[in-house]
Amino acid sequence: MNSHLLLGLILLFQAVITPSNFFNMFKSEPTNQNVDEQDFLWKSPSLPVIDTEEFNKVMDALDNEVYIEPKDAMINKYGSIVPEQVGYRLHRLKFISQMYAHYFNDTTSKEEIPLQVIYPKVDSELLDSIRRKKIGRYITSFNSNNKERTMNISLATEAINNSVIFPKEQFSFNQFVGKRTVEKGYLQAPVIIHGKFSEDIGGGICQVSSTLFNAVDNAGLKIIQRYSHSRKIPYVPPKRDATVSWDGPDFVFENNYERPVLIQAKMLGNHLLIELYSADTISYQPRNVPYF
Numbered sequence: 001m002n003s004h005l006l007l008g009l010i011l012l013f014q015a016v017i018t019p020s021n022f023f024n025m026f027k028s029e030p031t032n033q034n035v036d037e038q039d040f041l042w043k044s045p046s047l048p049v050i051d052t053e054e055f056n057k058v059m060d061a062l063d064n065e066v067y068i069e070p071k072d073a074m075i076n077k078y079g080s081i082v083p084e085q086v087g088y089r090l091h092r093l094k095f096i097s098q099m100y101a102h103y104f105n106d107t108t109s110k111e112e113i114p115l116q117v118i119y120p121k122v123d124s125e126l127l128d129s130i131r132r133k134k135i136g137r138y139i140t141s142f143n144s145n146n147k148e149r150t151m152n153i154s155l156a157t158e159a160i161n162n163s164v165i166f167p168k169e170q171f172s173f174n175q176f177v178g179k180r181t182v183e184k185g186y187l188q189a190p191v192i193i194h195g196k197f198s199e200d201i202g203g204g205i206c207q208v209s210s211t212l213f214n215a216v217d218n219a220g221l222k223i224i225q226r227y228s229h230s231r232k233i234p235y236v237p238p239k240r241d242a243t244v245s246w247d248g249p250d251f252v253f254e255n256n257y258e259r260p261v262l263i264q265a266k267m268l269g270n271h272l273l274i275e276l277y278s279a280d281t282i283s284y285q286p287r288n289v290p291y292f
Contacts, residue, residue: 063090066115072122074162075264081127087118122164130164130262135284136219136276140211140235142204144270148187149204154267155185156205160212160274161265165255170224171263173209173244173251180205180246192243195230206243207235207272209251212265213242215274216253220285221261225252237290257284 070087094114144150159177180186180202189203226242227249242251255261259282265274
């Protein structure tokens with residue numbers, strides 16, 4: 001355990017004990033990681049009391065150390081399902097209980113940090129069941145000789161690929177793709193700002209959002225938010241685009257069907273293909289979308 005956390009744990013015995021309903025927060029069985037209880041035991045002739053504010057800060061820091069993010073099942077480039085992976089976080093209730101038990105029992109034995117399992121949102125069984133029926137599709141082409149723009153398209157395509165949208169859930173392009181930064185690999189490329197061509201980090205990703213919009217529209221899903229560029233663009237018909245920027249317009253749609261929807265997005269040479277899938281049992285109403 002981090003030495004700063006150990007010192008913080010010693011400072012906990014200062015104020016008022018935590019309420020009893022703290023002990024009903026979690027139910028799942030944890031996976032454990034070793035820690036020496038002697039590192040945070042503090043002997044006192046008086047009864048233990050807790051500074052709850054300090055206690056929460058220490059548990060937050062410990063949670064950051066042990067946290068492992070769960071990973072959804074996904075479909076790889078060969079069409080095979082890569083199984084999900086569970087994640088872990090600090091099991092706070094059991095951690096509090098351990099501290100009290102060892103204090104009152106005056107034990108010197110080693111203890112383990114209790115971890116709570118975090119299950120991924122999408123497991124292999126669900127993913128397999130919703131890749132059965134294609135409900136929407138759209139394809140656009142781009143100039144692959146423009147390496148910077150192609151890189152940006154590739155990164156945004158990868159970010160939305162394998163996304164699963166559950167019934168009544170909304171998909172935000174900006175939320176799923178995240179902020180376009182140099183640290184993430186995005187490059188400077190042409191963009192349209194106030195009707196004029198300029199250069200900016202992430203230029204080109206509007207082709208991804210526009211291709212997705214047309215695939216979503218083709219599937220008959222509910223469009224919540226969508227804006228067109230201020231001038232004509234070359235990869236979709238007029239007014240069939242969806243401009244996006246991190247602090248500006250977003251493309252948002254809702255899954256208005258009763259089954260989850262899967263996004264499959266990939267680049268094929270100088271083409272961007274986005275397809276939407278769902279379960280065999282889905283009842284949907286596709287719409288015709290125009291190409292050039």
